[in-house]
Amino acid sequence: MPFQDLREFISRCEQLGELQRVEREVDWNLEAGAITRRCCELSAPAPFFQKIKGYPRGYRILGASMATFKRLAIAMELNPEASFKEIVEAYMDRRTKPIKPRLAKDGPCKENVIAGDAVDLYKLPAPYIHGGDGGRYISTWHIIATKDPDSGWVNWGMYRQMIASKNTLTGLIAPAQHIGMIYRQKYEARNKPMEFAVAIGTEPITALVGQAQIPYGVSEMDVIGGIRGEPLDVIKGQTVDLLVPATSEVVIEGEVPPKERTLEGPFGEYAGYRAMPVLPRPIYKVKAITHRDDPILTMSVMGIAVDDSGVCNGMTCAAEVFSNLKTLGLPVTGVYVPPEGCITTIVIATKVPYANIASRIASAVFAGPMGQLLCKVIIVDDDVDPTNMREVIHAWATKCHPVRGTTVIPYAVYAPAVPYYSPEEINDNHGSIVYYDCTYPYRWPKEAKAVRSSFRDIYPEEIKQRVLTNWQKYGFEEGIC
Ligand SMILES: Cc1cc2nc3c(=O)[nH]c(=O)nc-3n(C[C@H](O)[C@H](O)[C@H](O)COP(=O)(O)O)c2cc1C
Ligand SMILES: [Mn+2]
Known part of the structure; x- marks a missing residue:
């Protein structure tokens, strides 16, 4: 009830x-x-x-x-x-x-x-x-x-x-x-x-x-x-x-x-x-x-993370954006609005079916629900969990090429309340927005895509299963893996 x-x-x-x-x-x-x-x-x-x-x-x-x-x-x-x-x-x-x-x-x-x-x-x-x-x-x-x-x-x-x-x-x-x-x-x-x-x-x-x-x-x-x-x-x-x-x-x-x-x-x-x-x-x-x-x-005492807006607006924003991207047929696998970013930043995980899919995803975000407030879009490959900031920061830090991976849209709609804008920009309602493509370029051959050194990616299935099955027998608490 x-x-x-x-x-x-x-x-x-x-x-x-x-x-x-x-x-x-x-x-x-x-x-x-x-x-x-x-x-x-x-x-x-x-x-x-x-x-x-x-x-x-x-x-x-x-x-x-x-x-x-x-x-x-x-x-x-x-x-x-x-x-x-x-x-x-x-x-x-x-x-x-x-x-x-x-x-x-x-x-x-x-x-x-x-x-x-x-x-x-x-x-x-x-x-x-x-x-x-x-x-x-x-x-x-x-x-x-x-x-x-x-x-x-x-x-x-x-x-x-x-x-x-x-x-x-x-x-x-x-x-x-x-x-x-x-x-x-x-x-x-x-x-x-x-x-x-x-x-x-x-x-x-x-x-x-x-x-x-x-x-x-x-x-x-x-x-x-x-x-x-x-x-x-x-x-x-x-x-x-x-x-x-x-x-x-x-x-x-x-x-x-x-x-x-x-x-x-x-x-x-x-x-x-x-x-x-x-x-x-x-x-x-x-x-x-x-x-x-x-x-x-x-x-609600709004401010830095984590307040009601970061939790609730983040969740409802992720839901509306996710539904919108699905309706558009974009191959998105997960969406997260990290409360730490206070509704300015969204992370989207996607499969990459063709080159530069990130540009279509970012355009849809900027034009869609909450598009005026979301000024930074981070697009990651679908092997990154968008809700796990360790994985997201790692992908952004290591897979987003500073030139090729960063696309700035310099003349955009202004998002109020974000303090990086100058008084002149605020006066003109003049914003600028950006998306970070943290996916591997589509055309790269398999061998050019470095393998991530994580438990999930770098061990054979048999070893991973053995480690998970025996985790407590090694003396660790359940759930720590
Ligand atoms: C605590 C809190 C206070 C808010 N205050 C305002 C506000 O003063 N003005 C505003 O335009 N939006 C404010 N918002 C955002 C709106 O609630 C949000 O954009 C909502 O979608 C507006 O409803 P509408 O789509 O029916 O216009 C606030 C959100 C929260 C969580
Ligand atoms: Mn309404």
Whole structure:
């Protein structure tokens, strides 16, 4: 049975040693953020803060809820020890079997309703997450629902939100993201306000799919049902015509007026830096907040590896790219987005059926899902495990010819938040991208392709079998091979 709410997921993680209750009081002002950041860097259990300074007992924060592949596997009800390949395959399979949501009449997210003048976002323990952030970010692991006014299709996506005042939020509404297309091309172009509903603290698959690259017009709600293998229970907003998960911990609703802006940022971003400047951004005017008794806020502390984005965005990105490459008939055997690369770099293993297949793979990646953020593509032969960084770095270091193997595309679309761009390039939205062909050239004769000196490659089958069979008899522990 999939998790019905965040609380069931918390219990399961706790049972499996993937969650740490923090009973000691912590400050929302940087302390909870710093603890969570350290948990990410150590791949420690998810910290579950029980008492936040200045807030009633019961008002809690859960950090880094999906910042390990183990927690992601638990969320998807897989074996907690599932490999990356198993997780991606399960996701790709379930992704093609959407299940529509179920409309609930009532739900725990309505246990407390605060509307109109009573709205005060500061009543919730929104964390001040990273040193230097522009404000308190209440929405960093959540979804925002908005509706395309022409088709009626509703988008659920994850876009950060900072508290601007007791009843306003602000956030990045990028033009190429679905919320940006809806807001800028539809509502703002017609000088109309856009309704929104934010759901924070949902069962785990909602946030996973909220940050995934689901095509425009496809309902994230249905995809969530498919990944869960069961419909998601949804409920109508209190003041807006939008659906949200019925068991959400907190729901924030209202309207984004056209053409109004306030300053947002900076923020510690997905690439592992505070890179983007403070800029005027749209304003979410809050009309109502509903929440469960003793609400739990979820928080992602993005930065260097390994955080929720590296794990979840890496996995969903690998899945979408893999599916796309398969659809194109490219002979790809594995895809990995290493969390250490913070969604900038992808590794693809392939068979080489003809010369320069790498150029077709890289072109498909740059033009496909997440293509704007993936600025470095590493293509390796199919005898390299793309999830094993020892093998990938070895292949890149020894098989990628510095001239022939490296192809730079100097005039490309710019990926925001990556700090190697100069101020001039940022101003012009001018990026450059690169792919590394770490495969042996197709036309080389067999004898020109040096044999890799690894256990797998350099010993006869009979010896390898003998060594594996007798491993423990030699005195080693099982599994070390
Ligand atoms: C923690 C977190 C915060 C994010 N914040 C933003 C954001 O502020 N703006 C944005 O455009 N994308 C942000 N993203 C990436 C989007 O969630 C992602 O691109 C997703 O595909 C967007 O949904 P859409 O395809 O429905 O537009 C964030 C991702 C994560 C994991
Ligand atoms: Mn979408």
